[in-house]
Structure formats: structure tokens, C-alpha cells
Amino acid sequence: MASRFQLGAATGQQLLDPWAQGISVMREVCSRWSQLDITQIGSLIAIAGTVPTAWRLLQRVSQEAYGCVRRFFLASVTIPGDDPLNRNVVQWILANRPRHCRSFTGRTDMGRAAHGDRAAALKKSQHAIQYLPHWSTRWLWYGGCLFVVTRNRADFSRGALSDPSNDGIGNEALTVSCFGWSAEPVKAFIHACREYAERQTQFFVIIYARDRYGLAWKPKARKPLRRLDTVHFDEGVKRELVSDIRNYLDPRTQKRYQSRSMPYRRGYLFYGPPGTGKSSLSVAIAGEFGLDLYEVKIPSVATDAELEQMFQEVPPRCIVLLEDIDAVWKDWSAGEKKNQTNGQDGQNNNNNNNNNSAPNCTLSGLLNVLDGVGSQEGRILIMTTNRPKQLDSALVRPGRVDMKVFLGNISQKSARDMFLRMFSPDLGCSADLDMEEVEKLADRFAAEIPEDTFTPSLLQGFFQLHLESPLNAVSSIGAWVKKELEKSSDKDFELIHDRKRS
């Protein structure tokens, strides 16, 4: 009633002015509902309007202040995104992350199939989802110092995480800083990260391959260490090979080579029929000597210059693996001949060839990087082939290949060793049998295997079907051998035999 009376008491001038009348009505309503004067609300809105500007100002000031603190009170080390150290630091941070992390990056893990869900695992396309803690700045204590690690966000948004070959660790430049005038604590922290990462990989062989753009070496897989005694071939040759590599890696050998102006490099050729353990031996050697394996796939190397760059970027102590080297230039020459019969210009084939199987780099390009002037010293080169006779003699001459190792079909002794490895009482699969009994079974088993006839991979296939019981394996081996020998009348099998004999 009071307000109606007040409205009614408005002056004639106000009644004529609709704007003033509207304001006074709003003022009445506001004061009735919120006890506030509308003119005060206007001030509040005006103040609220200044908040974003004030916030931006505050951010600028804090950034400037942080910049000043960094410049005058922080020592820092920046690690490029593609450097292996970058991974080491990120791995350490992920392992020591706060327990209650709430912000993650989710991505499809292209490396592993889905675990646990059987139905999903049957679908070939199903991959696990990987959740990695999402962070751009991380504060942490290490060795009594406060550190801040910042990630370069520009790199982060460049899509590295959507690259299937990227496992989500590393790739963004990192800046590691700590309070103080000296960078020594930062260096100590980075060193600790590297030691941590090395401890994590000591039971694995890390296999590196070129990234999908062919620009840098990236870890492609890590394989559990494989002991050398799990690769069965001539024991004498194995001993000779291991002692040759041990001798080569001895630091005194490097000095001896250098003092005599000899290039410090060593090359090996593993040859033999398919499935005799050439790749397995390469991985086992890498594990035995604690070396990483750098895989070169010649057909996907675009040019000789790229091949040269790849060899220059491998570390001094590592194994460079060139698999099935015979297949590479054989296909190339076949493609060349085909083009020539088609009346095309064979000269163009060296680098820009449309034939998918043809390498884009040349044999002379490879010969150059293997022992050319700019070639990296200290690495071990392993080439594998099924057809050593088809290799260019320049590729396997001493200096490029210093030792040739034949891996052939399995002997009775190796078959016995394989049996013992499969059914060792330590594995718990033959709980009721002691070692002596398993050895007797191994003798019976080996007696059934014809000497140098089956590839070790074929025999491994047999074991895969009888892993649950050594007794079963022994009782089934006779029939299996008979069946496989009958198959030997197949043309393919004869080819393997012929290759072995040649």
C-alpha cells in the first residue's frame, strides 16, 4: 500500500516522462525484493565489468613476476622434445606423480591389444585405452630442492599424441628449473631420471625405428631380455661369436683400433633358412651386452641422404639391424629389368621408383654408410639373410662383414636343449618330475628328431601344442615327425632343404 501511495504521489512531470517513471518503478521493485537501491546495482555491474580486465592484468603481473623470478632466482635446463632424456624425465615424473591425479590424457594405445575383455580381444581392431596424467607444470621436491618442470604447450598441441607411433611419453620440450644460482641440482635431477629409466629397461631390449615421417629414431618396442642359451645353434660358433663381440666392445680394443688408425666398427652376417633364429639371436645379443637395437628397414628409406642421416644419428654403442638384406636389392633389380623391358628409362630407378618393393636408396649408398668417411664408429652392424649367395660381394667383404654366422636346421643336441628349456622343473609345468627324469625324457625326445631336418621354429610350433606335459610331448613326437617328413614331399619344403644344402 505504501508503495502504491508513493507511486501515486509522483509529480506530474514524472508521469509525463516514461523513462523516469520506468526507473522509479524498477527502483521500487528492486528495493522491495532485495532491499537494494537500483543505483547500487548499477555500480555493482560496473565493478563486475572490470573484473576480467583486472584478472588479465593480474595474470600479466604474475607472469612478469614469474619471469623475473626465473631470470634472477632460478637455474634451468631445457630438454628438446625428441631427445631420449626427455622421456627419462617424463617417466620419472609419471612414476612419482601425486596419488590423486584427476586430470588425464586419454588415447588409444596402438601398441597393445585389449586385455581382460575376451570378447573385445577377439576383435582385431580393439586396442587398450591409455590414460596418462595430463600436466603442463609440475612442482616437485628432489634431493632437498624444489623443482619446477614445465612442458612446452605449443609442442603438446601439435598433435604428437595423436601419432599412433608415439606412446604418449615425451615429445614436448621440457624446462627443468630449481631455485638457486647453480644448475648443478637440475643436472643431478636429470641424471637421476636417466638412471631411473635405465633401471626400468634393464630387463628389456629397446628396439628403435624411424618415426613415421622418417625424421628421428623413436623407441618402437621393448622386448624382454632373451638369454643366449635360448637360441639353439652350434655351441662352438656361439662361443666364438660372443667372445668376438665381447672383445670388440672392450674399451681397450677401441684404443687399439684408434692408435692404429683403423675404423672402430664391426659387422656380422647371420644367414640360414627362414625360422632358424637369426632375428632371435640379434635380440639375444643386444640383451647380453646391454645394447639397444636400431632397426633399419631399407625399403622405407627415401633417399641415400636419409640413410646416411639415420646411420649418423645412431648412438656410438648400439646394434644396427638390417634384416633380410638379400630381398631388398633383388626386388629392386627385378623391378628395374621389368621397367627396361617396358621401354622405360632405367636410370630413374635409383631414387624415384614407383615399384613398392623397390628401395629408394641405392646399394652404393648403403656401402658408403657402412664404412664411408662420415660413418659412425663404435656400433655393431648385424645383417640377416636367407640367401647369402645373392648378396653383392662388396656388401659382405671384410670390413663390412667381419664374421659370418650360419644358423641351420636343428640338431638332435639342440632339440634336447630345447626340450629341457621347455620342461625345466623350475617352470613348474612338470611338478611330479625331477630334473633327472626330465633329462631322460629329453633323450628319448631327441632320439626321434632327424638330424638337421626341421627348423627350430617348426619344432617350437610342436612344443606350443604340448606345453602342458613333457610326457605328452614325448609320446606325440614320433607321429609328428612322420607327418612332417611326409609333408617334405611338398615343393615348398624341398626348397628349404635345397637352400640348406646350397
Ligand SMILES: Nc1ncnc2c1ncn2[C@@H]1O[C@H](COP(=O)(O)OP(=O)(O)OP(=O)(O)O)[C@@H](O)[C@H]1O
Ligand atoms: N635357433 C633357435 N633357437 C631357439 N628358437 C628359435 C631358433 N630359431 C627360431 N626360433 C624360434 O622361432 C621363431 C622365429 O625365429 P626368428 O624370427 O628368429 O627366425 P629367423 O631366422 O629370423 O626367421 P626369418 O628368416 O624368417 O626372419 C622365434 O619365435 C624363435 O623363438
